[in-house]
Amino acid sequence: MEKQTWQLVDSYMTERLRIGDEGLDAALANNRQKGLPAIDVSPTQGKLLTLLARMKGAKRILEIGTLGGYSTICLAQGMSDTGKIVTLEYEPKHAACAKENIAFAGYADQVDIIIGPALESLPILHEQQQSFDFIFIDADKPNNPHYVKWALKLASPGAVLVADNVIRDGEVLNRHSTDPRVQGIRTFVELLEQEERIEATAIQTVGEKGYDGFILGIVH
Numbered sequence: 001m002e003k004q005t006w007q008l009v010d011s012y013m014t015e016r017l018r019i020g021d022e023g024l025d026a027a028l029a030n031n032r033q034k035g036l037p038a039i040d041v042s043p044t045q046g047k048l049l050t051l052l053a054r055m056k057g058a059k060r061i062l063e064i065g066t067l068g069g070y071s072t073i074c075l076a077q078g079m080s081d082t083g084k085i086v087t088l089e090y091e092p093k094h095a096a097c098a099k100e101n102i103a104f105a106g107y108a109d110q111v112d113i114i115i116g117p118a119l120e121s122l123p124i125l126h127e128q129q130q131s132f133d134f135i136f137i138d139a140d141k142p143n144n145p146h147y148v149k150w151a152l153k154l155a156s157p158g159a160v161l162v163a164d165n166v167i168r169d170g171e172v173l174n175r176h177s178t179d180p181r182v183q184g185i186r187t188f189v190e191l192l193e194q195e196e197r198i199e200a201t202a203i204q205t206v207g208e209k210g211y212d213g214f215i216l217g218i219v220h
């Protein structure tokens with residue numbers, strides 16, 4: 001099938017901007033070989049995570065939704081040399097694959113994968129008085145409103161907040177949508193509208209998963 005313009009542009013930019021490396025390529029190959037769903041962030045989007053973590057000088061990153069650890073490795077590449085990531089994953093099979101990929105990429109000692117529903121892990125992190133200067137939300141979208149509330153409790157002042165898949169082919173505009181993921185994003189955006197501590201914007205994207213986008217913000 002003939003490639004669409006956005007695919008050609010994505011390949012052009014990925015190549016010209018030298019995006020990706022052995023660890024990231026191996027992670028994607030292992031994820032597909034183990035049958036994980038192909039819902040990792042794209043290489044150009046992953047590089048955005050790397051750059052945001054580097055711009056922030058992130059030292060403690062929380063990721064909600066690990067899958068095979070592709071985005072975890074992107075974040076690890078941008079964090080400070082002594083940085084740590086806590087990443088939350090529901091599916092043991094995904095977490096096991098992520099563990100392999102993260103170790104191969106050289107970040108085994110800096111990443112803690114917690115297996116289980118994020119809504120059970122987040123209160124434990126809070127009880128432990130953990131805090132984070134970068135939070136990436138990319139798990140089950142119906143729970144995004146809960147995740148942003150936990151993010152507010154766990155964020156250190158000035159923390160970066162990123163959430164993926166917030167446009168959903170434009171369905172975010174459809175207040176009558178029966179898709180709980182769309183309603184999760186709509187409620188999430190309404191919470192952002194009301195929450196003065198969060199200053200945010202949206203970046204629209206196009207990719208293998210369609211027309212979608214990120215929320216980027218700072219928790220003051």
Ligand SMILES: C[S@@+](CC[C@H](N)C(=O)[O-])C[C@H]1O[C@@H](n2cnc3c(N)ncnc32)[C@H](O)[C@@H]1O
Pocket residue numbers: 039040041064065066067068069070071072088089090091094116117118119138139140143
């Ligand atoms: C979109 S994928 C994450 C992709 C990953 N961030 C990347 O770009 O490489 C979402 C992941 O969240 C996990 N997940 C879904 N519901 C969850 C929950 N309640 N708690 C923790 N993880 C969950 C899924 O199993 C899946 O692996």
